[in-house]
Amino acid sequence: MKINYPNPSIQTKPHRDAHVQSHGMIFEHALNLANEYYYNRNLAVIYKKPTPIRIVKVDYPSRNKARITEGYYQTPSTTDYNGIYKGRYLDYEAKETNNLSFSFKHIFPHQIEHLERVHKHGGLAFIIIFFKKVNQVFIMDILAFQDLLAEAKAGGKQSISLEQFQTLGKQVTLGFTPTMDYLKAVDELYHLV
Amino acid sequence: MKINYPNPSIQTKPHRDAHVQSHGMIFEHALNLANEYYYNRNLAVIYKKPTPIRIVKVDYPSRNKARITEGYYQTPSTTDYNGIYKGRYLDYEAKETNNLSFSFKHIFPHQIEHLERVHKHGGLAFIIIFFKKVNQVFIMDILAFQDLLAEAKAGGKQSISLEQFQTLGKQVTLGFTPTMDYLKAVDELYHLV
Secondary structure, eight states: OOOOOOHHHHHHOOOOOTTTGGGTTTHHHHHHHHHHHHHHHEEEEEEEEEOOOEEEEEEEEETTTTEEEEEEOOOSSSOEEEEEETEEEEEEEEEEEEEEEEEEEESHHHHHHHHHHHHHOOOOOEEEEEEEEGEEEEEEEEHHHHHHHHHHTSSSEEEEEHHHHHHSEEEEEEOOOSSSEEEHHHHHHHTTT | OOOOOHHHHHHSSSOOTHHHHTTTTHEEEEEEEEHHHHHHSEEEEEEEOOEEEEEEEEEEEEETTTEEEEEEOOOOOOOOOEEEEEEEEEEEEEEESSSSSGGGGGGGHHHHHHHHHHHTTOOEEEEEEEEEEGGGGEEEEHHHHHHHHHHHTTTOOEEEEEEHHHSSSEEEEESSSSEEHHHHHHHHTTTOO
């Protein structure tokens, strides 16, 4: 008998942060839970970097308390997540899409450059994409991504299809513990034992 | 003839951020410049993580613009800096002191735990301390730091002296390009070639 459990990874409550609503952070929250799981099991140390904020005005209602009264979200200079796994430096950018293909325009050129750098220095560098419509998550190495991007720049397709992720990337298993076992996909993609 | 050039690393203008004043970020700025130098020379990819901000209120004066009108600085859950160097994951916490010894109370227990974790996973984990009075910077591996901390907890000295940094750590050369060649000290401390 097949029981259709609701998928907790995608239905988890969003983080209580005013920023949450605008950036579709349910996927992010699921990633954070996965990283918490990996940390607690001593499998990896991976964190999301805080969103950079440009602070314009700060009030000091009391000596030791600073209240920011004017600030703006900034474009991150690198990627969302990094850390260490199996002795390797690991770095990735997480995105989600409503479509059945992932458009190159959703990743900033400086983030691609950052991931290329990480790869050149011997790190594991990839993107992780959540396809909402089909409730599927994939990872793809920066080199495969770069090849497709080069084709796009030469006039080819401006996005990466779900099929291409299936062929060139690795699918991430969604479940309960962890919510998304993306490091299993990392093991497969990079042949880590 | 010895020319006493002013040391630019310590006299650099602080970052233009309201947070700067309260946290003595001149040292931080010098570190950022060093990391920029390493990045431009393709020697390492190391970044400071943004300061985490708890956002309470956001205004949307226009559709695409979000203005944070109430927010508070948060205690970082990890360390200030991480990245990749010579294929290794690298992670450190940067502190400065006005004294000639560094008190253990200036580093949060969860940051020490984080560095211990990084070490266990095969990363390079250390602290970097700027002694303002003598204009000297040292790095010390988390294991050496832990040993001294264990002594402190057993009733020993509650701080690490400059002499201990000289003996157990490595001194960082201050200069122009880069402002602080701390990765040279990392090479020495970890015997990297």
